[in-house]
Amino acid sequence: MAASHVSLLVLDLAGTFVFALNGALTALRAERLDIVGVLVLGMFTAIGGGIVRDVLLGSLPPATFSDWRYLLVAASGALLAFLFGDRLDPASFSINVLDAMGLSLFAVTGALKALDLGMSPLPAILLGAITGVGGGTLRDVILGRVPSVLSSGLYAIPALVGAAAVVTAHELGVQALTGALLAAALCFVIRVIGFRYDVNAPAPRGACPSSPRAGD
Amino acid sequence: MAASHVSLLVLDLAGTFVFALNGALTALRAERLDIVGVLVLGMFTAIGGGIVRDVLLGSLPPATFSDWRYLLVAASGALLAFLFGDRLDPASFSINVLDAMGLSLFAVTGALKALDLGMSPLPAILLGAITGVGGGTLRDVILGRVPSVLSSGLYAIPALVGAAAVVTAHELGVQALTGALLAAALCFVIRVIGFRYDVNAPAPRGACPSSPRAGD
Amino acid sequence: MAASHVSLLVLDLAGTFVFALNGALTALRAERLDIVGVLVLGMFTAIGGGIVRDVLLGSLPPATFSDWRYLLVAASGALLAFLFGDRLDPASFSINVLDAMGLSLFAVTGALKALDLGMSPLPAILLGAITGVGGGTLRDVILGRVPSVLSSGLYAIPALVGAAAVVTAHELGVQALTGALLAAALCFVIRVIGFRYDVNAPAPRGACPSSPRAGD
Numbered sequence: 001m002a003a004s005h006v007s008l009l010v011l012d013l014a015g016t017f018v019f020a021l022n023g024a025l026t027a028l029r030a031e032r033l034d035i036v037g038v039l040v041l042g043m044f045t046a047i048g049g050g051i052v053r054d055v056l057l058g059s060l061p062p063a064t065f066s067d068w069r070y071l072l073v074a075a076s077g078a079l080l081a082f083l084f085g086d087r088l089d090p091a092s093f094s095i096n097v098l099d100a101m102g103l104s105l106f107a108v109t110g111a112l113k114a115l116d117l118g119m120s121p122l123p124a125i126l127l128g129a130i131t132g133v134g135g136g137t138l139r140d141v142i143l144g145r146v147p148s149v150l151s152s153g154l155y156a157i158p159a160l161v162g163a164a165a166v167v168t169a170h171e172l173g174v175q176a177l178t179g180a181l182l183a184a185a186l187c188f189v190i191r192v193i194g195f196r197y198d199v200n201a202p203a204p205r206g207a208c209p210s211s212p213r214a215g216d
Numbered sequence: 217m218a219a220s221h222v223s224l225l226v227l228d229l230a231g232t233f234v235f236a237l238n239g240a241l242t243a244l245r246a247e248r249l250d251i252v253g254v255l256v257l258g259m260f261t262a263i264g265g266g267i268v269r270d271v272l273l274g275s276l277p278p279a280t281f282s283d284w285r286y287l288l289v290a291a292s293g294a295l296l297a298f299l300f301g302d303r304l305d306p307a308s309f310s311i312n313v314l315d316a317m318g319l320s321l322f323a324v325t326g327a328l329k330a331l332d333l334g335m336s337p338l339p340a341i342l343l344g345a346i347t348g349v350g351g352g353t354l355r356d357v358i359l360g361r362v363p364s365v366l367s368s369g370l371y372a373i374p375a376l377v378g379a380a381a382v383v384t385a386h387e388l389g390v391q392a393l394t395g396a397l398l399a400a401a402l403c404f405v406i407r408v409i410g411f412r413y414d415v416n417a418p419a420p421r422g423a424c425p426s427s428p429r430a431g432d
Numbered sequence: 433m434a435a436s437h438v439s440l441l442v443l444d445l446a447g448t449f450v451f452a453l454n455g456a457l458t459a460l461r462a463e464r465l466d467i468v469g470v471l472v473l474g475m476f477t478a479i480g481g482g483i484v485r486d487v488l489l490g491s492l493p494p495a496t497f498s499d500w501r502y503l504l505v506a507a508s509g510a511l512l513a514f515l516f517g518d519r520l521d522p523a524s525f526s527i528n529v530l531d532a533m534g535l536s537l538f539a540v541t542g543a544l545k546a547l548d549l550g551m552s553p554l555p556a557i558l559l560g561a562i563t564g565v566g567g568g569t570l571r572d573v574i575l576g577r578v579p580s581v582l583s584s585g586l587y588a589i590p591a592l593v594g595a596a597a598v599v600t601a602h603e604l605g606v607q608a609l610t611g612a613l614l615a616a617a618l619c620f621v622i623r624v625i626g627f628r629y630d631v632n633a634p635a636p637r638g639a640c641p642s643s644p645r646a647g648d
Contacts, residue, residue, distance in 0.1 A: 027582070036589060037582035051488070056267070058276025060490025065555040123281040137358075142569075144360050144576050150243070150253035157252060272483070274492025339497040353574075360576050366459070366469035373468060 007177040008109055011184070012050075013073045015105030019135050020046035020077025022098040028085045029095075030143060035082055041139060042078025043071070046102075049134030053110050053127055057117050096195050099136060099148075103155070104162055104187035107132030108180045111163040112170065121167050128163030129156060132187075154194025162187025223393040224325055227400070228266075229289050231321030235351050236262035236293025238314035244301045245311075246359060251298055257355060258294025259287070262318075265350030269326050269343055273333050312411050315352060315364075319371070320378055320403035323348030324396045327379040328386065337383050344379025345372060348403075370410025378403025439609040440541055443616070444482075445505045447537030451567050452478035452509025454530040460517045461527075462575060467514055473571060474510025475503070478534075481566030485542050485559055489549050528627050531568060531580075535587070536594055536619035539564030540612045543595040544602065553599050560595025561588060564619075586626025594619025 023045025027038040047064045054062035064070045110131025114124035133149045133156060140147040148155045162183045169179030193199060239261025243254040263280045270278035280286045326347025330340035349365045349372060356363040364371045378399045385395030409415060455477025459470040479496040486494035496502045542563025546556035565581045565588060572579040580587045594615045601611030625631060 030578075033578075033582050036587070040588055041582055055271060055487060056277055056281065058274070058490070061488055061551065061555065065488065065551070065558065068554055071554075071558070119277065119281070122284055122287070123277065126281065126287070141358055142573055142579060142582070144578065146246075146249075146360065147358060150249050150257055150358070155252070156256055271487060272493055272497065274490070335493065335497070338500055338503070339493065342497065342503070357574055362462075362465075362576065363574060366465050366473055366574070371468070372472055 008112060008180065009069075011105050011180060012109045013069060015102045015109065016046045016050075016070055016073045017077040018098045019049070019102035019106070020074040021081045022095055022102060023135070023139050024078040024081030025085050025095050025098070026139060026143070028081065038082045039075065039078045041142065042081060043074040044142070045135045045139040046074035046077060047071075047135070048138040049106050049110070049131045049136075052134040052138075053113065053131040056127060056130070057114060057119070059113075059117060097192070100158075100188050100191040100195075102135065103132045103159055103191055104184040106135070107159040107162040107187050108166045108184045111166050112176070112180065115167065115170055121171065125160060125163040125167050128166070129159040132159035132162070152194065154190060154199055158187040158190035158194065161190060224328060224396065225285075227321050227396060228325045229285060231318045231325065232262045232266075232286055232289045233293040234314045235265070235318035235322070236290040237297045238311055238318060239351070239355050240294040240297030241301050241311050241314070242355060242359070244297065254298045255291065255294045257358070258297060259290040260358070261351045261355040262290035262293060263287075263351070264354040265322050265326070265347045265352075268350040268354075269329065269347040272343060272346070273330060273335070275329075275333060313408070316374075316404050316407040316411075318351065319348045319375055319407055320400040322351070323375040323378040323403055324382045324400045327382050328392070328396065331383065331386055337387065341376060341379040341383050344382070345375040348375035348378070368410065370406060370415050374403040374406035374410065377406060440544060440612065441501075443537050443612060444541045445501060447534045447541065448478045448482075448502055448505045449509040450530045450537070451481070451534035452506040453513045454527055454534060455567070455571050456510040456513030457517050457527050457530070458571060458575070460513065470514045471507065471510045473574070474513060475506040476574070477567045477571040478506035478509060479503075479567070480570040481538050481542070481563045481568075484566040484570075485545065485563040488559060488562070489546060489551070491545075491549060529624070532590075532620050532623040532627075534567065535564045535591055535623055536616040538567070539591040539594040539619050540598045540616045543598050544608070544612065547599065547602055553603065557592060557595040557599050560598070561591040564591035564594070584626065586622060586631055590619040590622035590626065593622060 020042045022042075024038045024042030026045070027033045027041040033041065047062075047070055050064055050070070051062045054060060054064075107128045109128075111124045111128025113131075114127040115121075119127065133147075137147040137149050165186050166179050166183035169183060170176070236258045238258075240254045240258030242261070243249045243257040249257065263278075263286055266280055266286070267278045270276060270280075323344045325344075327340045327344025329347075330343040331337075335343065349363075353363040353365050381402050382395050382399035385399060386392070452474045454474075456470045456474030458477070459465045459473040465473065479494075479502055482496055482502070483494045486492060486496075539560045541560075543556045543560025545563075546559040547553075551559065565579075569579040569581050597618050598611050598615035601615060602608070
């Protein structure tokens with residue numbers, strides 16, 4: 001029990017770290033932000049999903065504010081991105097991979113936290129997906145962009161699949177860390193296929209969901 | 217008592233359904249969204265106002281997450297809009313009527329829920345109005361638009377009037393469903409007059425509140 | 433004890449008033465908003481930071497909804513701005529000064545409320561800063577602007593410094609009002625220096641954080 005909680009904390013901190021990197025790299029590419037803006041946006045991307053989850057669960061104050069490790073890890077990730085961000089591939093591939101990792105880890109740990117707090121399977125799956133997409137969605141809304149969760153078909157779907165997989169594993173009695181890693185891997189693979197091959201969900205007639213936005 | 221609770225649940229679900237239709241139709245007109253984006257935005261428009269209300273009331277987790285009927289109704293409304301949205305009048309009239317219905321129903325049920333949880337009349341009226349305008353405001357913010365509640369004079373006002381009417385009816389001992397329906401009808405009529413005849417509240421000197429926005 | 437609580441309430445209401453003025457003046461300059469939009473945005477700017485703080489602290493319903501004085505003060509500030517806003521200096525100086533006052537007052541009262549509710553120093557500092565920047569950030573996000581907290585280096589920093597100062601004073605046993613006023617003054621001075629002399633935090637290579645945005 002204690003061991004599995006430690007493993008989940010590690011996964012949660014790993015998700016925090018990659019989302020902080022991702023958010024800070026996005027801020028660097030937005031060009032108008034200085035070091036404070038980069039750190040704030042990186043940290044907010046990293047802890048935003050968990051805050052939304054904890055608010056919806058009524059588990060307040062959010063873990064982020066009672067456990068300094070989240071803040072430390074989020075700040076470190078954002079600072080690293082600020083210092084070394086210009087050496088990274090200017091294409092968006094690395095940003096997307098980091099985003100997929102954060103999405104997968106948070107969808108899984110979010111669903112498990114919801115189960116832990118007594119939610120039944122369906123809301124737990126939904127809360128897991130919300131934890132996964134929450135940080136990136138807040139990042140996009142703050143930057144005035146249409147969030148990926150709306151414009152990119154295979155974004156909400158892998159988060160829901162990953163959360164559903166870990167909830168199913170939990171119900172079947174699979175060991176927590178094993179179930180979490182398998183579910184996160186499943187979510188990650190679907191998400192990477194989505195942006196690597198530009199797979200999209202069916203679009204309404206006449207619409208063009210994958211067309212680039214002016215100014216991107 | 218039980219019967220009135222059932223009636224209020226039906227009104228709340230009706231509001232959820234029309235807001236899901238409305239949010240999904242708005243997403244369809246935004247053109248860049250695929251089926252997932254349409255469903256997510258429709259459902260979020262439908263349940264966003266109630267989530268904000270429940271968070272502010274500290275009634276967590278929100279009813280949406282503990283009662284699967286809200287999710288089912290919201291998903292159905294959004295899916296219907298996705299499937300049949302292109303047959304609807306391309307003008308925005310039907311979208312506005314659906315929005316006015318959701319606004320009216322949620323302003324009333326939101327205020328009654330706040331009273332139920334022991335809030336006094338003034339905050340209950342405010343929370344009712346917030347429930348009414350919340351979903352559409354979140355929808356607009358996510359799509360990067362200035363929310364209707366700011367740019368359209370007769371939007372916050374009917375929500376406040378409807379919420380005040382139902383709170384007054386409650387204080388006077390009017391039967392719950394009767395009061396709710398009358399108050400919702402009042403809100404709806406004011407809102408429809410507002411957008412049908414382009415009535416606006418007084419504007420500051422030199423400003424032009426109803427001018428179209430570039431890119432709309 | 434009671435006296436210091438009264439003093440803090442006065443500071444909190446003062447912050448509410450100046451943020452309501454500021455938010456309403458910003459709405460007036462945005463030109464498309466009528467009186468309802470001006471009042472709603474002014475009030476939301478004024479009470480948004482405190483709502484975010486109370487939600488994160490789990491202190492629900494937020495003070496704003498259980499204490500009508502906040503609503504009254506916020507509405508008065510926004511109404512004053514609507515009535516007399518066109519006589520103010522059209523440059524943004526007065527808006528920035530009001531914003532700096534609100535930032536300072538809320539950073540301090542937010543941190544003290546967090547301490548009051550049993551938070552330890554680090555989260556209390558963070559929650560103070562969030563209270564300070566929250567209202568203006570919500571205002572900017574709703575208007576579709578990149579929030580000041582991201583684009584202006586000396587915005588988050590003075591809020592953090594002010595919150596840290598009042599938490600330190602509290603730990604050292606300094607009398608509450610004295611500590612609060614000194615900390616708020618410190619925050620205010622740093623913020624005013626920031627926008628008066630256009631001081632910015634270090635920017636990443638190749639970026640230009642203080643360049644004006646198209647359309648501002």
